[in-house]
Amino acid sequence: MKPNPLPNARPGQPDQPARPRRRPGLTLPLPPRDPTSLAVPLPLPPPSAPASFSSSPAAPGGAQPPTASTQTLALADLERVRRIGSGSGGTVWMVRHRPTGWIYALKVIYGTHEDAVRRQICREIEILRTADNPHVVRCHGFYDRAGEIHILLEYMDGGSLDGRRIASEPVLADVARQVLAGLAYLHRRRIVHRDIKPSNLLINAARQVKIADFGVSRILAQTMDPCNSSVGTIAYMSPERINTDLNKGVYSGYSGDVWSFGLSMLEFYLGRFPFGEQLGRQGGDWASLMCAICYSNPPEAPPTASPEFRSFIACCLQKEPHRRHTSSQLLRHPFITRAQVIAPAAPAPLNNCVPLT
Structure with missing residues (x-):
């Protein structure tokens, strides 16, 4: 009588004794990985990518x-x-x-x-x-x-807000709210603008304010003359971005965007560059401007402004990056929440934005 084949025997093969195929409880440790990064990085498009x-x-x-x-x-x-x-x-x-x-x-x-x-x-x-x-x-x-x-x-038919004064706090609060909404959206998507300034804030006939010129400008800056329009860019840089020694070499693009945003809002309210006319963006001494940004006290809203606006600017223009509010936190600031929302169908969008003389 022929014995029955062993359970693990394959047809057409001689009978072999059964062996366990794995050791119970045996595990292999997975390599550590940053949960915020992709497991497999995406490749760059080939040189022949669609134009x-x-x-x-x-x-x-x-x-x-x-x-x-x-x-x-x-x-x-x-x-x-x-x-x-x-x-x-x-x-x-x-x-x-x-x-x-x-x-x-x-x-x-x-x-x-x-x-x-x-x-x-x-x-x-x-x-x-x-x-x-x-x-x-x-x-x-x-x-x-x-x-x-x-x-x-x-296309934004109202152009940029560069060179315009916004003396009305409710109007400025509405502009700030819209810019912060766009900035918070970018930051949630891990996109840092790095060049928030009045010329990159555009408005249209529907009174919508939108952020422009993000992402690509940062890449192109690597191949262009770094001194090209350097004063206009440096003017809105945060202190720790200009001098990395101020924050032990640590720079956060998110808090840097908040500094640039706060400086722009204060410029709208004052009708001039907050660090002074002699250190303005055009024709000024850029070396003195950098020293003023890094070593002088941050600009403040004037005493004639409301307490809410003074507090709002102070939350943006803190020398220490960790003390600045995030864009999401600023959206909950009383200066934003107390302001009356201006309907898009209200008067022409630039009526309250007076061009500087």
């Missing part, structure tokens, strides 16, 4: 189109209407999409950039295109043509 990509366009006159639109725009279909801004690094044009009539802002950046920088810009643009907040300027597309980088942005 253009786009999302929904901006409607004529500044109105917003349906967000469900996924039409891809060709650069050849964008008609330049007029120039709305320029500098040594590039030009911003108001453009019209011929097939639909939608209006955009097209930022054309000059200069030759290395392939690695271009690939990084492509990657960052893809991240920025996913930003969807009513207080952040939408990025609709990116084009790389003939050595120039084109960035298609939402």
